[in-house]
Amino acid sequence: MKNYFKYLPVLALGFVACEPELENPIDEPGFYSGGEADFTNYVALGNSLTSGTADGALYITGQQNSYPNILAQQFETVQDTDGFDQPLVDDNVGGLLAGGNQIVSNRLVLAVGSDGNPAPVVYDGTPTTDITNILSGPFNNMGVPGAKSFHLLAPGYGDLAGVSAGTSNPYFVRFASAPEASVIEDAIAQDPTFFSLWIGNNDVLAYATSGGTGEDQTGNLDPSTYGPSDITDPNVFASVYSQMVTALTGTGADGILINIPDVTSLPYFTTVPNNALDLDAETAANLTGFFQAVAGIFAQGAIQQGVPVEQAQALAAQYALTFNEGPNRFLIDVPVSETNPLGFRQMTEDELLVLTIDQGALAQGYGSVVLTPEVMQVLGLLQQGGQPSQEQAQLVLDAVSGIDDEDALDTSELANIEAATNEYNTTIQGLAQANGLAFFDARAKLIQVATEGIPFDAGVVTSTFATGGAFSLDGVHPTPRGQAIIANGLIDEINSTFNATVPKVNIGNYGTITLSNEVQ
């Protein structure tokens, strides 16, 4: 009997061997092909979009759904790879600590308020990711939130000592190989076989999200003199971008370059319409009357100061704004000038408001007129043909509440952004062609999301804030589903450039925004 026991393992292994085998299993080498590309060691460079930032913060599930991580998972179906390591933060709260003190705020979640309406609110959790905790790399995902093009070349960008002064980046501090290291050095040191580079967004976006409060530094070739909200000079961009591409391709790696989307594709700038001043007939008439009063007061004051009557009336005419029942465009503040001495005007059709504008204030007259009882009294006086005192006249002028620069992008600011974006994109596409790299037109893809939407098996993904599916609650960074759309776009270009057959992902399997009522 004992002799038979030795056959037992054989029999048992026989059962195991009965696992069903597909005729063409996708995990068999050669089912998919990388073509001329080798994905053994993929390194992704970029900013917050690359890191997986969403909802205004970096947190684990966002990182797990970053387009580089999605790409890496698909590459894994094509060939054996060395894996894809990310500098994961410690929690899903978002936010950063430096030596125990919070320096970056928590993520946003969609919470239902006491009024029953859902809105983005800061999550109420204690962040645990302390930047003094240096991770040991290397990391394949080198996306550094906040980085501009020239930052990737900057030595010391991960130096803890520079965080408080703003000369280094708290996210890169966490995983820089050394305090004096640069992002590009750490990327090259990994000897990538394939890379992606999506940098330059912040070179215009920081200016845009600040409402254009920064400077357009076009013409200034010294980035060390730039403020955080400035537009990078396109020649500086071209120079640093080309250095990065040279360094990356110098390792023999293939890769893909990604261009810069229009800020007008982002819900951060398209959610609050510039004509959200919704008036009934009576209020519209009151406002029209008010601005006639403003024009009258201005003309009178100007004439008193010796301005010729015709010129005074011509200048005053711009303030005699007419309002109609229904939607009307807001007023914005502009610099006081000879042609616009009061320093406000109505917004033009293409000008934009930022997502973070105080909507409560808008309802109280921000962007139009704060009609206090005192102001109404003066208006009444004027209607009866009375002559207001200088103080009373000033009261009327002060009631005008134009939208601040930081809450709006005006025509000239938009022109600055567009000009820089176009120049950056010309550089990126040119370098992709010159170096035989794949090129993904993220700008066109996000325009598609914003205009027609991206169809998928359960509907259409759009850029509508909160509900559209593509953008997280900060209005700038993608949701996991948005990241999957980007990953699929990259895969298309990689496949066509390198004759590869990397499978795409089903974007319907990727989530959108996160619900929670645990909020601050």
Add this chain to the structure above:
Amino acid sequence: MKKLLFLTVFALATAVTYAGGYRVSLQGQRALAMGHTGVAVVNSAELGFFNPSGLVYLENRLNVSAGVSAVFSDVVFQNDEFGQMARTDSPVGTPFYLYASYKINDWLTLGLSAYTPYGSTVEWEDDWAGSHLVNNIDLQAIYIQPVASVKLSRYFSVGGGPIFVTGGVNFNRNLNRTLTDLEGNRSNVTVDATGVSAWGWSGSMMFTPTERLRVGFNYRSEIILEAEGGEATFSNIPNSPLTPFQNTTFDAGLPLPAEVSVGLSYQLMDKWLFAFDYNQTLWSAYNSLDIDFADPSIPDSENIRNYKNSSIYRFGMQYDANDMFTLRAGYYFDESPVQAGYFAPETPRNDSHGFTGGLSLNVNERFAIDASFLYIRFDEVDASYDFYFEDDQAVPFGGTYKSSAFIPGLGVTYKL
């Protein structure tokens, strides 16, 4: 020795298993070895399942058959468009049977049967690509049936009896394809109902025109397991009024469909027996799996199945080699009840070919050991389930499936 044993255990532990569909035709090692034919075979107390009317023809006064099978089974799924692949990792299923019959007199035999004709254990990896349809399911049903067999003439007998069923189901799936809690854990629901009981019956006839030829008919009624007040447990639900999934109870009905069997057996010379069975399982009763949650704020779950009646064609033969050994072999073709577009991965069942073999070792005149094995070969199939909805939009889930099963079984027969 220890090393060998370890290797054995390890190999079994990593075996991936699957119990195809939820009709499990393993109701007797002797019949199974002959392609699970038996409606017209008078051989042992296994008739207590296959055709109770035949029990009266058994020669001995007391007949007992008992056995158990080990279901090693496996499903692999892939979707080459999206590079998805998944394999089940199900525990070994162990369907069993116990039949006893006692001849009261020449025309009446009474008996008791216990068997497990329905059941399914499928465990996919949690959060796999089809996890919004199923993560895992465990369905068990035990049939307990007193039977009577009455000989009306030398040529004709009838039999049958009431069936008591006790069963339970445990089923887990993710709520949809994307919902998670804040930590990214997929929101899911487990429905669990145990000790669900129901009644049914079976009736049968056997016609013996000559000594060598028998014709049998058996009908087993549909039994609907009505789970009332089962437990529904929701996990990883976001803390939000927008997702009001609280643990609650549920009602659901799962049909164990009726089955009609007809067949014949023919004794060739003294040593050979040939058998043919035709089964039809009335799966059209399985229209939809509807889970009615008690909490009104939780939408009820409707899962359309739309099964069709399915046929099985079985062929078996037996050879009495000598006093010690009886050898058996068989084949069957099992038609899937699943229609195109309704291929749900909790019962990933398509057309299959069953190859069977086995033997009885007659230890003495009274006692025999019955061994069988069944290898089920499934065709590779490109299939999808098209009736999962997100926001009222049908979202098909599909790919290529391939299943296989290897099922050894062991039993004993005792007669007095």
